[in-house]
Amino acid sequence: QTLAINSPTFTLNSAGVVNANSVVALGGGTLTGQGPLAVNGTLNWTSGTISATNISVNNLLTMSGSGAKSLEGTCTLNNTATANWSGGNLLLYNSAVFSNAPSGTVNVTFNGDILEQGSLVGQLFANAGQFIVNPGSGNTVLANVPFNNSGSVSIQSGALTLQGGGTATSSGSFTVASGSTLNLNGGTYNLLAGSGVNGLGNFSVGGGTVNENGTFNVGGTLTFSGGTANFLGSYTISGNTVNISGGTANFMPGGTIAPGVLNVTGGILGASNGVLNVSGPMTWSSSTIQGNSTINALGGLT
Numbered sequence: 017q018t019l020a021i022n023s024p025t026f027t028l029n030s031a032g033v034v035n036a037n038s039v040v041a042l043g044g045g046t047l048t049g050q051g052p053l054a055v056n057g058t059l060n061w062t063s064g065t066i067s068a069t070n071i072s073v074n075n076l077l078t079m080s081g082s083g084a085k086s087l088e089g090t091c092t093l094n095n096t097a098t099a100n101w102s103g104g105n106l107l108l109y110n111s112a113v114f115s116n117a118p119s120g121t122v123n124v125t126f127n128g129d130i131l132e133q134g135s136l137v138g139q140l141f142a143n144a145g146q147f148i149v150n151p152g153s154g155n156t157v158l159a160n161v162p163f164n165n166s167g168s169v170s171i172q173s174g175a176l177t178l179q180g181g182g183t184a185t186s187s188g189s190f191t192v193a194s195g196s197t198l199n200l201n202g203g204t205y206n207l208l209a210g211s212g213v214n215g216l217g218n219f220s221v222g223g224g225t226v227n228e229n230g231t232f233n234v235g236g237t238l239t240f241s242g243g244t245a246n247f248l249g250s251y252t253i254s255g256n257t258v259n260i261s262g263g264t265a266n267f268m269p270g271g272t273i274a275p276g277v278l279n280v281t282g283g284i285l286g287a288s289n290g291v292l293n294v295s296g297p298m299t300w301s302s303s304t305i306q307g308n309s310t311i312n313a314l315g316g317l318t
Contacts (some may be wrong), residue, residue, distance in 0.1 A: 021045050021064065028053055028068055036075060042066070044083075063104065067091050079104060086133070087112035095120040095145075105129045108161055111138030118167065120145035127154030127174070132161050132181065139181075143167045143188070149176045149196075162203065165189075171196045171217060178205060179223065192217030192234055200226050201243070207232075209249065221245040221263065232271075240265040240283060247271055255296075260285055266306055267292050274315075285311060 018039040019026075028049030034040055038057040040047075044064045047053075052070035059073050063083025070092050077099040079085055087093055088109040096117040102125050106114065114130075116122050122143070128151070132139050141158060144167045149156050151174040158177070162184035169176070169190045178184065179201035187208045192198050192215035202224040207213065211230030218236035223243040232251040242263040251271035258275040264284040267273055274295035286292070286306020296315040305311060 021047055034059075043081075047071075061085050066093060070094070072096060073099070076100075078102075079106070087114060095122060097121075099123065100125070101128060102126050103128070105131055107131050107133045108139035108141075109133045110135075111140075113138075113140045113142060115142045116145045116147060116167070118144045122147050124149045124151060124156050127151050128156055130156075130158045130161050132159060140164065143169065146170065148172060149174065151175075155199075160202075165211075171198055171215075175199055177201055179203070186211045186230075188212075189214070191215045192219065192236070194236065197236075198234075200224065207249070221265075223263075238275075246288075260303065264306065285309075287311070 018041055020041045022044045025046045028051050032053045034055040034057050036056045041060045042064045043062045046065040048067040051068040053068055055073045056075055058076045061079050062081035065086040065088055067088040072094045074096045077095055079101040080103045083104045084107050085104050086107040090111055092113040092115055094115045094117055096119050099122045105128055130141055139161050141161055142164045147169045150172040153174055155175040155177055160180040162181040163178050164184055165186040165188040167188045171192045173196050175197040177199040181203045183204040185206045185208055187210055189212040190198055194216035197218040199220045201222040204225045207228045207230050209229045213232045216235040219234045220239035221243050222241050226245045228247045229249040238256055238258045240260045240263055244264040247267045253273045253275055255276045258278045260280045260283050262283040266286045266288055268288050269290040276296055278294055278298040280300045280303045282302050284304045284306050286309040289308045291310045293312045293314055298313045299318050
């Protein structure tokens with residue numbers, strides 16, 4: 017059985033259940049009401065708005081087509097199984113939340129955006145399960161929406177860009193495959209003790225503040241062009257190309273920094289009033305040393 021909502025408003029006046037062999041097809045209009053609604057079958061979402069208080073999708077969520085998908089009000093959409101997102105931007109209004117449960121997997125296979133709409137008053141993307149980014153050469157962007165990660169994020173191709181959105185935290189993991197990139201470009205992102213950023217891919221900070229308190233071992237190019245990056249945890253930078261052209265890159269003593277090449281053309285390089293030993297070759301054309309930090313170019317300076 018299929019419930020198709022295309023243009024009118026469908027209102028839930030009480031709790032509802034969609035059985036395992038049934039489908040809700042939202043192609044326009046609005047699904048609203050007090051809820052909650054448990055979708056034990058399939059939610060096919062191609063366009064339209066969800067503003068019901070709480071919706072749990074417990075089997076399959078498909079988000080396809082070019083139409084925008086809007087979550088509004090105090091709505092929480094909770095994915096507990098599989099969500100396949102292949103088209104159309106996700107818009108979060110007011111205090112709407114997209115929550116991926118520990119049992120959930122979100123597969124992103126296109127160049128999509130998750131966007132804050134209206135005033136920033138509590139929109140959130142919360143990942144406690146698996147969040148898999150595989151957009152080919154594309155870039156999946158969360159703009160002004162905090163991304164809290166207590167699960168695992170796998171960037172298999174393209175890029176994942178987290179920008180703005182106030183303060184977000186990660187106690188989970190980011191795995192960045194070779195050729196792919198994790199971009200942190202705005203707001204404040206706290207990578208907590210116990211978190212990890214690993215893989216053979218690239219990492220960049222272009223704005224905001226990043227506090228890295230966990231493990232960090234990314235094998236590709238590291239780029240710092242804006243904002244502030246504080247490496248406070250157990251970091252390993254070995255054999256990488258590291259480019260610093262703007263912002264602040266602050267490496268606390270205690271980690272390992274032995275880049276293949278460290279290129280410093282601008283910004284601020286420091287070690288929080290400590291000593292930073294750079295084992296690999298270092299090129300320097302323009303920069304400021306942070307505070308009373310000491311930089312030892314053990315691998316040579318040009």
